[in-house]
Amino acid sequence: MMLNRLAWKNIWRHKRRTLITGFSISFGVFLATTFTGIGDYTYTNMIDVSATMGLGHVTVEPAGYNLAPSLDKRLQNASQIQQQIMTLPQVTQTNARIMGQAMFASASKSIGGSFMAIDPATETPAANLFIKSIVEGELFASADTRGIAIGTVMAEKLNLRLGKKIVYTTTDVDGEIVGEVARISAIFHTGLDEVDGAMALLPINLMRKTLSYQSDDTSIITVLISDQRDAEMVRNEVAKIVRSEDVEILSWKKTQGDMNGFVTLKRGSQFLMELLIGLVIAAGILNTILMGVIERSREFAVMVAVGMAPLALFLLVMVEAFWLAIIGLILGIIITAPWFYYLFYTGLDYSAMMEGMQDVSAGGVLFDPLIRIRLFKESIIAILSGLFLLTLFSALYPAWRAMRTDTVDNLKTI
Amino acid sequence: MRLSRQLLGTIFCLLTVFIPSHINAAIEPPSAESVERAREILRSIDDLWRGDSSYAIFSMHVKTEHYQRSMQMEAWSKGKDKSLVKILKPLKEKGTASLKSGKHLYSYLPRTDRTIRLTSGMMMGSWMGSHFTNDDLVDESRMEEDYTPAVTFEGVRDGNDIIEFALIPKEDAAVVWGKIILTVFAKSLLPIEEIFYDEDGIETRRMSFSDYKVMSGRELPAVMRVTPTDKPDEYTEIIYETLELNVDLKDSLFSINSLKRRR
């Protein structure tokens, strides 16, 4: 305890040095928070946006559907499964969707594409990117109407406008070719030509009739959850609910494997970069503490001369580092908080930095030029404990030097 | 509608979609009276074409911006939804066959000796390089069910006594057209012309009939020509060389096995 008091006194004896070290640490907090926070936000955002493009965070689907989707594979009793899934606390929404390929024709042209048949009563813009991207008209009001929502590019290719009819042809459950007509009730623009040119939303009940499905059949059930990090856990929970060999439950990591790879890779490189910055900060801390030790070598020599054990000197420097770390972290939280709140609530507008990005809106809903921040609890803990350990680690060498103070030599010098 | 089925039913009920009349711009709801009258006439046209099966040899000439080709084909049809077409000429493509059975469409490719069932994705493709799509072949339109007919003109036009019908697709009919206008001779009820419009009332294609002659005991147009309106230089023309109606055909003819069979 005496050591502790001595250490505390020491670090305040050299206020400037303490502040400089504390500031280095707090700058570390600031940097790590910014990087990690932007990362946490961006990846969560990417995963969430991707989840609204059709497959959700977790997907319940017929066995084998993920590898070779086709309309003859279907789930039965969808609404019952949905109700059970909704009882899970993490789940915000589930939707039954029929996905397939179809040909879309107008009087002037016909093109191939895909459809997603949905129930407008349960779908929301937040859960469905296409609904969110509607730029003209409104989504069909019920699952039984002859409405259709298509992308801007498809509308242009087919030479059609809002209110005009489209005939779509697909293959039903028995492999028969079936056709239906629908009127364009909405046009969406996601900004991705391959999506805007090939995707259509259709009402699910009518599609069931068209495909000769039972009234509660569907291709997939998508599950959206409030926090994407729970995806694997929710997947397992859903698997407990739906116990069937004919049904597969997959998280976005499987259904959107490329996205998973991308996020993992980006996280990996971000980790490396933070490690490098940590190294620079460690160098700064080491420098300051080592300076302090060299500066006080006379003092240490005196202490050893009056009977202090060298190990106690080692511990003294370490305890000093401990308090420096604490002060640094507190300082860090104080200076980072306003910046964090600014990023959290206002965000950083990247569009100004992007030359040549003449029209941000051209990107549609997919590209948010506003970078916001979000920190997971585990990230906060990782940052704080990481910097804490970094400080103690940086103090190891100075502490070791303090321990090896050469008494005689140091007392001789002026 | 028997009209299309009998005349062109051999080519997969090609015409069924197409029943005609002129209505311009704003489509006014036809009066109940004219609808009833139209139905009556169309029904009698139906009767005129009554017949359950057919056998035909016809040639098809296609001219597009990029190529011109002529083919000779042999075709069988039975009932509403069975038909088989085989290419006789040119030699390079001889034996290539299309089978429509119900709503399935199959192609037999002699070069690779494979039979392929066409999926919905392939439906937009051109049928044998013509101005018909595969979809035209399977899309069997049910005139009565899909369209509301109305007589829009009766009398003499261009020296012929004609009847003109407007066919408006019903709201839930899987039909891309906004309307079809069909003109027939008042006396014989033989078709003269069929014009297809989109929903904005803009003409998109035109089908005309000519060379009326007696085939299989009936007077019928032997030539049918389709022209896409936006490419007036292009056309597909079908000329009947032989047509036999009410021939005895076995169901087994319309099976995948018979696709391969060389006659």
Add this chain to the structure above:
Amino acid sequence: MLVRFAFRNLWRHRHRTFVTIAAMGLAGSVMVFYAALMEGMLFDSKRNAISMNSGEIQIHAENYRRDPDLYKRIDNGYEIVTKLQQEGLNAAPRLYGFGLAAAGTSSSGIKMSAIDVDYESRVTEIHKHVMRGEWISKEAPNEVVIGRKLARTLGVDLGDEVVIVSQAADGSMADALFNIRGILKSVSEEVDRAGFYMNTDTFRKLMVVPEGSHEIVIMPQDHQFNTLDERLAQVKSHAPGLEVLNWQKLLPAIAEILEMADASIIVMILITYIAVAMVILNAMLMGVFERIREFGVMKALGFSPWQIFGMIMLESQIQVILAALITMGVGIPLSLYYAEHGIDLTQFTGGFSFGGIALDPVWRSLLTPESVIIPVVMLFIIATIAVIYPAIKAAVIQPIEAIHHR
């Protein structure tokens, strides 16, 4: 005399001198390495986006991209390719066609891509993305490489037969039987689902397209020092009446994502510069402040304020020069090493592609002049700024005050 004093001072405090130089040198080295890594990332992200499939510049007939049909061709494709090659641009002609592939009872729509292997391999890297089997070869005209989802939909594997049907340019039925030579890794949704690669000659025979190309893909040869705009103008001069577009126009969504990523990388570099600046500032500041007492004594011995100021500046410059040598001595070899070998991120994830961008799990640095010059110059500027205040303070301080200074 000042110089001798400076050296002697540094030597007398050799521990501190060493620590200061080491800290600055380390910070500088990390900065060089970091900048090189970031440059590498910027370079790679663009390269990855275009090297898989799209190339840097493409030529098409007018309107081909809006409405791709068999007849909108570039007539003198090979002529253009040859001219571009002579001018230092690699180019490859391609042909495309749509059709139906069937195997057993399954069938699926396909997009046929006709590739001239000799040219293509110099331009794009799709040949490196074969998951199983091999890339197409001129020796095997009847073998094709297909997308992975297509392979699953058709239920085919290497060596299996697949029949394709399409409409040839003369309106006749085009059908042929192929064997599967290879199955691609994930490339992009379109390629995965419908990609069907074959030799150009095979395609020409099948589709009756004796000449012309639908697309010419262009990549600069290595060591090109002109800009993309200059290359675009160069290509345009050889392709009158044709549509010539750079990759940003061809892949607008990806270009936007990359631009955003670039912006965030630049922000990160700036922030890291600040972090490094702090370390340098810290080291210099401490070095001078700790010695205020000593300077007071010197003043008492008759040194003028200017002499003290000059001596401190000299000392700091000597240290910075040594730190800069460390920076270059460590940072440059480190960057060069990782430019060659890269940091292998495969432990995080394997190689794959994302929305048509091939992502290379090996992260290579790229040593540019800026990634060395900026950190070194910054070292000097910051160190100089850092000592100005303490140096002035030391220069003007009253000896009596200095001796009591703590």
